[in-house]
Amino acid sequence: AREAVLAASMGPGATSDGHAVPLLANVGGARDLESALAHGAEGVGLFRTEFLFLDRAEAPTEEEQEAAYRAVFDAFPGGRVVVRTLDAGADKPLAFLPPSGEEPNPALGERGLRLFRKYPEMMGSQLRALARAAAGTQAQAYVMAPMVATVEEASWFVSACHDAGLPNAGIMIEIPSAALRAHHLATAVDFFSIGTNDLTQYALAADRQVSGVAELQDPWHPAVLDLIALTATGAATTGKSCGVCGEAAADPTLACVLVGLGVTSLSMGSPALPWVRAALSRHTVTQCRTAATAARTALSATTAKSAARNELPGLA
Ligand code: PEP
Ligand code: MG
Numbered sequence: 001a002r003e004a005v006l007a008a009s010m011g012p013g014a015t016s017d018g019h020a021v022p023l024l025a026n027v028g029g030a031r032d033l034e035s036a037l038a039h040g041a042e043g044v045g046l047f048r049t050e051f052l053f054l055d056r057a058e059a060p061t062e063e064e065q066e067a068a069y070r071a072v073f074d075a076f077p078g079g080r081v082v083v084r085t086l087d088a089g090a091d092k093p094l095a096f097l098p099p100s101g102e103e104p105n106p107a108l109g110e111r112g113l114r115l116f117r118k119y120p121e122m123m124g125s126q127l128r129a130l131a132r133a134a135a136g137t138q139a140q141a142y143v144m145a146p147m148v149a150t151v152e153e154a155s156w157f158v159s160a161c162h163d164a165g166l167p168n169a170g171i172m173i174e175i176p177s178a179a180l181r182a183h184h185l186a187t188a189v190d191f192f193s194i195g196t197n198d199l200t201q202y203a204l205a206a207d208r209q210v211s212g213v214a215e216l217q218d219p220w221h222p223a224v225l226d227l228i229a230l231t232a233t234g235a236a237t238t239g240k241s242c243g244v245c246g247e248a249a250a251d252p253t254l255a256c257v258l259v260g261l262g263v264t265s266l267s268m269g270s271p272a273l274p275w276v277r278a279a280l281s282r283h284t285v286t287q288c289r290t291a292a293t294a295a296r297t298a299l300s301a302t303t304a305k306s307a308a309r310n311e312l313p314g315l316a
Contacts, residue, residue, distance in 0.1 A: 010040040013266070013277050016314075019285040021259055023277055024080065024267035026245060030071040035270040040277070043079035043139070045193065045267020046245035047072050049126070053086055059096050059122060065129035073137035081139045082193060082243075082267070084172065085126055085157075087112045087146040091209070097122075107198075107207060112147025113157060127164035134166065142168040144193055148185075149175045155188040172245070174198035179227035182234025192235050194263070196246025200224050219248035220301035225261065229296065232262030243267055252279035253315055257308050259285065260292030282314025 013023035024045030025036035029052075036044065052060045052068055060068075073081050088094050089111020090103040097119065103109035116123045127143070134141035145157040148171040161169030167190075173179050174195030186192065196219045201208045203224050206216035218224075228244070235242035243265040248254050250272035256279055258266065266276060283291075291311035298304035309315060 010274075011277075012042055013280055015259065015280050015283055015285045015288065017284040017286075019259070021263075021280055022080065022265040023273050024082070024243070024245075024265055025270045025273065026267050027072065027270075030068065030075075032270065033072065033075045037075065039270040039273040041076075041270060041273055043076045044072060044081040044083075045243050045265060047081060047083045049084060049086055050088060050092060053088060053094055054092055055095075057095050059094075059125070062125050062129045062132075065126060066133045069130055069133035070137060073133055073139040073141060075139075077138040079139055080142060080265075082142040082144060082170075082245075083130060085113070085123070085143065085145050086116055089115055089147075107201065107209075113145040113153055114147060116145070117153075117156070123160070124164075127161060127166060131165040140168070141166065142170060142191065144170040144172055144191070146172045146195065147175065147198075148172065149177050151181065151184050151188055154178075154185050158189050170240075172198075173231045173242075174202070174246075176203050176227060179231045182231040183237060184234075186234045186238040186240050189240065191240050192231060192242040193267070194228055194231055194242065194244045194246065196224065196228070196244060196248035199227060199246065200248075203227055218301040219246065219251075220254065220295070220305045222296050222298055222300075222304050225257070225292070225296050225304065228258065228263065229261045229292070232264075235264075236262055241265065250276065252276050253291075253305065253308055253312060255279060256283055256288045256312050256315075257292045257295050260288035260290070279312075279315060283312055287311060 013021040025041035026046040028048045090106035158169040170191035172195045204216045206213040241264045245267040249266040250268035255276045291308040294307035295304040
């Protein structure tokens with residue numbers, strides 16, 4: 001069945017009535033590029049750059065970073081490649097930074113952009129390496145920051161990118177305050193990408209790493225769907241794009257719902273791409289919207305999923 005889906009569904013992502021939804025890959029380095037290309041990714045929607053910084057005694061040099069970024073850009077000439085700046089924190093500590101002390105709640109602490117801002121040299125070096133790598137390739141380079149909570153943080157990051165020669169600068173929406181104020185944040189950035197893994201964790205106050213609360217860590221929860229809808233609407237009213245790059249995009253049913261909520265591209269682990277491409281190709285954008293409305297009207301994650309499935313008859 002897998003081979004049949006793969007063979008039947010290459011080419012750009014779109015609904016059955018031709019509404020384009022670029023399907024992009026989440027990658028963690030050059031080793032993931034082969035799989036992204038084999039599964040027909042149209043570009044990269046999330047390039048996690050942590051691999052360059054973790055588990056080593058010294059920070060990577062600018063030259064080393066430039067080469068690693070260029071390898072990913074070069075895999076998609078003409079395509080979109082969205083690079084996320086370093087997302088480290090107490091849960092993913094960096095050996096070459098002074099210890100920041102124990103944090104009782106690492107998910108709520110100095111991580112992502114918060115940590116990045118504290119070390120301007122490290123940040124400057126990553127942005128310079130990205131700008132140089134982007135200048136020498138044919139990919140459309142986009143850069144985004146993780147863990148943005150406020151308009152001030154968003155504006156600050158976007159200015160830093162623009163100053164470094166990176167014109168397409170956006171943010172991840174993975175904190176509820178950012179989703180709730182998306183209409184304001186959208187005016188400060190070039191694009192959004194929703195991180196549903198963290199957005200779900202923070203919306204339901206359910207730590208991603210704690211198995212005892214795993215049941216609450218479900219992006220089908222209507223509260224999460226509401227936050228995604230607010231984000232997509234905030235982006236649309238200012239003409240900005242709004243992707244999803246969390247695990248939710250890899251669920252074919254939920255992918256249709258995300259499109260119905262107004263999400264403009266989907267990025268996922270490469271093996272899911274053919275399944276999501278097939279699910280979208282069997283439904284109109286109106287069916288996706290009806291499914292999204294049905295899911296948001298439900299009272300629980302479980303009933304949201306079944307309500308959406310009822311509206312999407314083309315799912316296997
Ligand atoms: C997310 O939070 O949904 C996301 C894509 O980022 P990560 O899983 O790397 O935190
Ligand atoms: Mg995240």
